Amino acid sequence: MGLGAFTKIVGDAGVTIAARSSIPVTTGNSLSAAATLWAAKEACRKMGFLKPIPGDPIRVDGTVMIIGATGSIGKACTSVLGASFNNIIIAAINAPRLMAYKKELQDMYPGVKVQITTQPARFASQCDLIVVSTSATEGGAFGLENIKPGCVICDVSRPLTFSAEVALTRPDVLIIESGEIELPGENVKVDCDLGLEKSVVYACLAETALLTLEGRYESFTLSRNINYKKVKEIYKIARKHGARLAQIRSPNGIITDQEIELCREHALAALKKEVRYG
Numbered sequence: 001m002g003l004g005a006f007t008k009i010v011g012d013a014g015v016t017i018a019a020r021s022s023i024p025v026t027t028g029n030s031l032s033a034a035a036t037l038w039a040a041k042e043a044c045r046k047m048g049f050l051k052p053i054p055g056d057p058i059r060v061d062g063t064v065m066i067i068g069a070t071g072s073i074g075k076a077c078t079s080v081l082g083a084s085f086n087n088i089i090i091a092a093i094n095a096p097r098l099m100a101y102k103k104e105l106q107d108m109y110p111g112v113k114v115q116i117t118t119q120p121a122r123f124a125s126q127c128d129l130i131v132v133s134t135s136a137t138e139g140g141a142f143g144l145e146n147i148k149p150g151c152v153i154c155d156v157s158r159p160l161t162f163s164a165e166v167a168l169t170r171p172d173v174l175i176i177e178s179g180e181i182e183l184p185g186e187n188v189k190v191d192c193d194l195g196l197e198k199s200v201v202y203a204c205l206a207e208t209a210l211l212t213l214e215g216r217y218e219s220f221t222l223s224r225n226i227n228y229k230k231v232k233e234i235y236k237i238a239r240k241h242g243a244r245l246a247q248i249r250s251p252n253g254i255i256t257d258q259e260i261e262l263c264r265e266h267a268l269a270a271l272k273k274e275v276r277y278g
Contacts, residue, residue, distance in 0.1 A: 002208030004028045013072065014222045026211060028204025030221040032156070032178065033076040033228075034235040035203035038245045039179030040129060040154040046260045047174055049150045049267070050128055058083060065089040065127045067120045067142075068134025070097045072224040073156055077131050079228035082109040089127065091120040092134075127151055132161050144170045150267035154178060155251075164251040172266035177249045181206035184213075184242035200246045207234060213241050 001023055003014050011017070018025040044050050050060040064081050068074035069090035078090060082105055090105070092098055098116040105114050117123055121142035124130065128148065133156040144162070147153070149172040155161050156178040167175045180196060181203050188199035196202075201209075211220055214237050221230060247254045 001025050002028050002205055004202060004204040004208070013224050014219070018219045018222055024211075024217050024219045025222065026207055026220040028202075028207035028221060029072050029226050030076070030230045030234045031181070031203040031207035031210070031238065033073045033080070033226060033231045034238070035179035035181055035206075035245065036073065036077055036131065036133070036154055036156050037080055037231075038235070039176055039248055040131065040152060042245065043152045043154070043174055043176050043248060043260070044129060046257065047150060047152060047264050047267070049264075053086060059086055060084060061086060062128035063087040063089065063126050064129040064131065065091060065120060065123055066131045066133065067091045068132065068157075070094060070101055071133055072226055074131065074133035075101065076226035076228050076231050077133060077156075078105065079108065080231055081131075082112055085112070085129075087113045087115075089115045089117060089120075089123050091117050091123075093118055121146070124148075129154070132157050144173060147173050149173065149270035150264070152176065160251055162251055167251045171263060172270045174255075174260060174263045175250055176255065177251070179203060179248070180246040181238065182244045182246045183209055184244075197246070206238070206243060210234065210237050210241055210243060213237075 001021065003025065014025050014027045050062045053059045053061050062085055064085045066074050066078045069078045070092040078088065082088060088105065090098055090101060095118055102114050102116050124142050125146040125148055128151060130151060130153045132153065144166065147170060151173050153173060153175045155175060160177065162175055180200050182200050183206060190201065194201060207221065249255065
């Protein structure tokens with residue numbers, strides 16, 4: 001049984017339900033985190049601003065900020081992104097939890113510079129990638145005025161942090177939603193209207209289907225603490241069974257490669273002229 005969407009937020013994120021259920025339960029948050037990173041990676045690749053560090057086959061020379069970094073999905077994303085960026089900024093409203101998590105990240109990735117903040121707007125202009133995984137109040141709000149041209153913002157929040165109208169004010173910034181998943185096979189049947197294309201579902205729901213295909217009848221993701229190793233594992237299971245990242249979406253709908261290229265051109269022009277929108 002997959003909880004998914006808002007049902008996984010209620011109570012203790014599936015722990016009590018799993019204890020009382022005769023069948024395994026999963027929130028789907030592991031694949032939600034994996035799909036977020038999958039979409040962010042594709043978007044950054046297509047924008048083309050991040051460059052690899054010479055002599056390092058994995059990391060890029062750039063700064064990523066995770067807003068809501070001590071939350072369930074935010075923490076899992078941060079733990080994975082630490083392997084890819086040399087600068088990480090973690091933001092949330094609880095300073096003691098941020099400090100404890102900073103120590104954990106530094107132990108995990110000794111060569112990475114880790115900063116903490118309860119005011120993400122102060123650091124927004126430094127970031128090449130921003131992952132927003134928070135409620136409307138956690139971590140503090142931030143606007144688009146000081147965002148670096150060419151930055152990719154991956155919005156995991158529900159409701160979304162930025163409206164379609166606000167997103168249009170920065171044609172040089174690529175704002176995407178967290179990734180949805182296209183399930184494998186030609187006969188996928190979805191019995192309710194998710195507002196998505198045929199065979200495309202939210203990642204948290206796709207986790208349930210993929211665990212079934214894998215024969216993993218277990219409570220895979222429970223509670224608000226996601227093991228980043230499970231994020232990597234469910235990603236491998238998704239690729240194994242032919243699940244794909246669906247078309248990347250923005251607050252204004254599906255983003256085409258032509259629109260991404262146009263965003264890149266706006267960013268290059270803004271960087272050249274040192275222009276800031278707002």
